[in-house]
Amino acid sequence: MDLFEHQAKELFAKHGVAVPRGGVAWSPEEAEAVAAELGGTVVVKAQVQIGGRGKAGGIQLAKDAAEARAQAERIIGMDIRGHTVRRVLVEEASDIANEYYLAVLHDRASKGYLAMASAEGGMDIEEVAATKPGAIVKVGVNPLIGLRPYHVNQLLYGAGFPPETHKGAAAIVTRLYEVLTAEDAMLVEVNPLVVTTDGQVKALDGKVSLDDSSLFRHPELEEMRDTFAVDPQEQAAKDKGLNYIKLDGWVGIIGNGAGLVMSTLDVVAQAGGKAANFLDVGGGASAETMAAGLEVILSDDKVRSVFVNIFGGITRGDLVAQGILDALDRLGDKVKVPLVVRLDGTNAEEGRRLLAESPSDKVVPAATMLEAAAKAVELAGPPAKEGA
Ligand code: GDP
Ligand code: MN
Numbered sequence: 001m002d003l004f005e006h007q008a009k010e011l012f013a014k015h016g017v018a019v020p021r022g023g024v025a026w027s028p029e030e031a032e033a034v035a036a037e038l039g040g041t042v043v044v045k046a047q048v049q050i051g052g053r054g055k056a057g058g059i060q061l062a063k064d065a066a067e068a069r070a071q072a073e074r075i076i077g078m079d080i081r082g083h084t085v086r087r088v089l090v091e092e093a094s095d096i097a098n099e100y101y102l103a104v105l106h107d108r109a110s111k112g113y114l115a116m117a118s119a120e121g122g123m124d125i126e127e128v129a130a131t132k133p134g135a136i137v138k139v140g141v142n143p144l145i146g147l148r149p150y151h152v153n154q155l156l157y158g159a160g161f162p163p164e165t166h167k168g169a170a171a172i173v174t175r176l177y178e179v180l181t182a183e184d185a186m187l188v189e190v191n192p193l194v195v196t197t198d199g200q201v202k203a204l205d206g207k208v209s210l211d212d213s214s215l216f217r218h219p220e221l222e223e224m225r226d227t228f229a230v231d232p233q234e235q236a237a238k239d240k241g242l243n244y245i246k247l248d249g250w251v252g253i254i255g256n257g258a259g260l261v262m263s264t265l266d267v268v269a270q271a272g273g274k275a276a277n278f279l280d281v282g283g284g285a286s287a288e289t290m291a292a293g294l295e296v297i298l299s300d301d302k303v304r305s306v307f308v309n310i311f312g313g314i315t316r317g318d319l320v321a322q323g324i325l326d327a328l329d330r331l332g333d334k335v336k337v338p339l340v341v342r343l344d345g346t347n348a349e350e351g352r353r354l355l356a357e358s359p360s361d362k363v364v365p366a367a368t369m370l371e372a373a374a375k376a377v378e379l380a381g382p383p384a385k386e387g388a
Contacts, residue, residue, distance in 0.1 A: 011183055017203050020204065040092065053080055097195050104187075117156060302383075307373060
């Protein structure tokens, strides 16, 4: 679960990371009020869960409350790469002398944590990572040892932070590590960390991704979930207890088992298509689950065909086939696109026979995974043009 900048900064403040003073505003009037209370020049920042807001014009300075109101008017409702701005963060503006980058995160490869820093922070860190990877210093941290002063020194000297920033930056790294571990986050990132013209070091931006599996330990964080940010199809799937992730292709995917679903995405890509989603129905490929899954997938109007890929183990192929047929019955006219079904494993033959006997002209059986992928991609046809 990703947090908004203002939520990330609330966590930062809770753990003693220096952040600018500010408040959230859901309307231009509220923005004006926050700015009036802060006094002086403020910065009005679009709150969306995507980077590059600065470049998109979603971050603007305002020299007084009236101007803050006008900027909020412009920014609220703005679309930043598919994310609608519904609220802004109004903060006291900072006089920036220098911008840096700091992050602490989980590192699967080392089964530990990783701390990263760069003296080339600011809006183009992705470009720095791509063109000058050496400018980003990475220090592995063993979770059993924890972040120690020698890690911090390695990080700050390694990245070439000027000596006068070390004290402030070290305090912030230490506290970011505390945010990561105490709040069960997967990633905590600050870009930019700034040094102001009067020598203060503070987090000007903040990104926090929480570990969903740990949210039960943090009910107060669960409350930060943004119901707007969740895709309506993902929400519907979640309500039905499905493991569904929306993707941006046009071939719908249903499979049993996360591994099988992932390889299904790969074969669809190999066949020249692009998956519209990830949907794992797990062990229970009942009519109930199949209908629920199909319904969610078909509510995405980009979907032009569906590839159902089931390997019967504990799940019996004939039951899955019956589930698919019952689901088709239940959904009736809602099913407008072909369903390519590949069944293998336990009782696959019985399953395929049931499907072959189906009166529905939507079911297309296929013998192998590759054949099914090719068929699903072919029946989907070329992708619809964007916006069409
Ligand atoms: P992002 O573009 O979504 O990563 O948003 P950031 O919060 O990182 O802001 C982008 C850029 O806006 C920063 O790198 C700064 O250059 C600029 N910016 C943000 N806040 C302030 C501020 O208080 N004062 C000044 N002068 N610039 C700011
Ligand atoms: Mn940023």
